[in-house]
Amino acid sequence: MNREENINQISDQSKIWDIAVIGGGSSGLGVALDAISRGLTVVLLEKADFAKGTSSRSTKLVHGGVRYLAQGDVGLVLEALKERGKLLKNAPHLTENQPFIIPVYTWVERVTYSAGLKLYDWMAGSLSLGSSTFINKEETLKRLPSVKASGLKGGIVYHDGQFDDARLALAIAKTADDAGACILNYASVKDLIKDEHGKLIGLKVRDELNGEKYSLRAKMIVNATGVFADKILQMDQPGSEKMIQPSQGIHLVMDRKFLGGNDALMIPKTKDGRVLFAVPWHDKLVVGTTDTLREKPKLEPTPLQKEIDFILETAASYMNEAPSRKDVLSVFAGLRPLARPKEGGTKTKEISRSHKVIISDSKLVTLTGGKWTTFRKMGEDTVDHYPEVSGELVTPSQSLDMKLYGYTLETPTGHWSVYGSEAKSIQELAKKQPALADKIHTDYPYILAEVVWAIQNEMAVRVEDILARRIRLLFLDAQAAIDSSQKVAELMAKELKKDQEWITTEVEDFKKLAEKYLIKV
Secondary structure, eight states, X not given: OOHHHHHHHHTOTTOEEEEEEEOOSHHHHHHHHHHHHTTOOEEEEOSSXXXXXXXXXXXXXXXXXXXXXXXXXXXXXXXXHHHHHHHHHHOTTTEEEEEEEEEEOSHHHHHHHHHHHHHHHHHHGGGOOOOOEEEEHHHHHHHSTTBOOTXXXXXXXXXXXXXXXXXXXXXXXXXXXXXXXXXXXXXXXXXXXEOTTSOEEEEEEEETTTOOEEEEEEEEEEEOOGGGHHHHXXXXXXXXXXXXXXXXXXXXXXXXXXXOXXXXXXXXXXXXXXXXXXXXXXXXXXXXXXXXXXXXXXXXXXXXXXXXXXXXXXXXXXXXXXXXXXXXXEEEEEEEEEEOOSSTTOOGGGSOOOOEEEEOTTOEEEEEOOOGGGHHHHHHHHHTXXXXXXXXXXXXXXXXXXXXXXXXXXXXXXXXGGGGGGHHHHHHHHHHSGGGGSBSSTTSOXXXXXXXXXXXXXXXXXXXXXIIIISXXXXXXXXXXXXXXXXXXXXXXXXXXXXXXXXXXXXXXXXXXXXXXXXXX
């Protein structure tokens, strides 16, 4: 991906795009991917960096949703299980089959959970990742050595998918870009352009890096901005009723020792009825999530102390060594774009995660709800409305079997896996320039060649882009990311031809951001 080339594309005032997508998270990228699979011309505009918001802050699961099955949302689970199976086939370098264990402390739990998970297996059909099975106490403790043994009857093993969310977003962006889409980060939509009949015909865009302004025309405009969807709806129709209810979920990242083994832990029912996961991820353990109503959407939401305490207390009730605040290497928060209930009092865990496509009088198409696993289907369902909005025919979707950028059946080992087929090129870069083989941080495997690669091929333009989403150090160990920021900024400045003032500002901005990922003990 080349940002300068793509900026030149939107500079062409004579071009009329088939679809313009606002939002570079999972839903917007899903729309772009599906549209380009049908031969449509597509431009995607993201006001910050790809997956800057909720789409980089997930539980790192590609899953059908065991808890949605318990709530009776069979349609969503069936859809998600199909998408899960396909995604693991289309992006093996970014996804993997993750075994989960539910520790069982009563025989009633064994019967209940076994029955539900057998149904889950059956619903996955030919795309199943493995059959669920009961294992005895000894086997459970062997596979989850840190789980509490007192009263343990055994465990139920089932399978779901695990992934790197921000890297998957990037792979989708690169896939669409490689197929001809114009994909842009740091390009914000400032206004909508309408014709004399009040119908949308274009967008006013600002390049957030240099302040340049552009106007572009499109036959269909999609609002895929997640928790910020109401902001675009207000541009379209000032005073319109709010559609989105942000719900915050936080995750704590700690050392793998608190669980042990390679299996993930699923706690099916916490004291307030939620599900809690502890998932091995990039050699750390991600524990979450919460479900807390928040009134205002924020690009960088702040974890609440009660959420941190809830996760630590719940984890402590299942783990021999209870994690404390000092053991948390990073805490991150994301906001789910749930449909705002018509009447008050609805619990967030009971609000459907199904997506909706809404078309306003101006022909603005808004995609809301949904979840990472179903990003592609969300895109397909949105693009299906193209004839209704544009008056032109469109070919059937071809995105279901599209291999994502970096696809390879020979997935590299270690942290190189997320690059897939591109890993060798980065390694070659380090061989040609030995200085780039140096580690970014002594405790982690990332090297400086990855910084250069991200700038040259992945539209990284800020220190945060590198340390939060190209490599995931901010999410894995916030202090290590802070300690790495100066080295990364200096290399970036050299590549981007920036001065010392830029370095100083970038490091200060990043440290201010990263402080929010640290828990004060």
